[in-house]
Amino acid sequence: MIVLLVLVIVILRSLTAAAAEGPIRFGVQLAPENTTIEELVSTATVIEKAGYDSMWLNDHFIPARGNKDAPHFESWTLLAFLAARTERIRLGILVSGNTYRHPAVLAKMATTVDYVSHGRLNFGLGAGWEEYEHRAYGIPYYSDRERAERLGEALAVITKLWGELHPSFSGKYYQLVDANFEPKPLQKPRPPIVVGGKGKKWIMPLVARYADHWNVPPGVTPKGIRNRLQIIREECTRLGRSPCVTEVSVFLPLQNITNIPLAGAATRLGARLLVDKNISRSVLAGSPDEIAAMIREYVDAGATSVIITTRPSINHDLMRRFAAEVIPKFAKP
Secondary structure (H helix, E strand, C coil): CHHHHHHHHHHHHHHHHHHHHCCCEEEEEECCECCCHHHHHHHHHHHHHCCCCEEEECCCCCCCCCCCCCCECCHHHHHHHHHCCCCCCEEEECCEEHHHCCHHHHHHHHHHHHHHCCCCEEEEEECCCCHHHHHHHCCCCCCHHHHHHHHHHHHHHHHHHHHCCCCCEECCCCEECCCCCCCCCCCCCCCCEEEECCCCCCHHHHHHHHCCEEEECCCCCHHHHHHHHHHHHHHHHHHCCCCCCCEEEEEEEECCCCCCCCHHHHHHHHHHHHCCHHHHCCCECCCHHHHHHHHHHHHHHCCCEEEEEECCCCCHHHHHHHHHHCHHHHCCC
């Protein structure tokens, strides 16, 4: 037991050290709402030209916040469209809701995007969380535990389809029977799997078993990241999985960039009162130095990449300013 504990501590320290020593990657997530296809293409160009490493869409059919009657595009078909109109940037859904699509169908969709993008897909998947959307469209909204169980089976189904010839699978929720799946993904052995979520009991073990990349949702503190990384590493050790998770991204809302004194603190206080006290801790606001200091707390906890989102979702000025004034602070000498 003592040997196991020491091993886990060493692994955790090495992960944090690797995060501090390696390049920190930056991405942008878009909510494709209240916009046009032309503006989304223009935004993808802005993100790519600004030097970001990745671009992501959310996976909703109705806006998750604000006016529920506002227009919102479907993200997987949109991602394929944007993949054909970008050249360098990696693409993904942050993260796809498992309950919205059968995993075999989703695996086929993701494989298609992998080919359209010439191997630039990061495959993101989570348990699904927006109850309003499920109810509105008649999609069953299961308990937290069942959604986690379904996510686990879905990840098993997708990895089998991507990695085996004619796999079969007999689960509680999903089944495969000698399933042909061609072509296999362009990326070998498969696109990187990104699992999003924060649940210690049910989600973190799935991250350890299947993910290459854990995406940390807003509201998880640096201390919370460390605690969950310990769970992930202990589970990897139990499973004998090596390497374990190689990337940890934090999803941080970017509200403003300003040198006005105390503007950042005031912004986070407003978010605490109007949105959510946990999410408010993750809000990036204030001067470039203040924002960089907040990000460094997450990097010190083990984050290897940062994915920002702006409000409104398409804010070219904030995206460009963050790329010009914050990202360079993480460049290696």
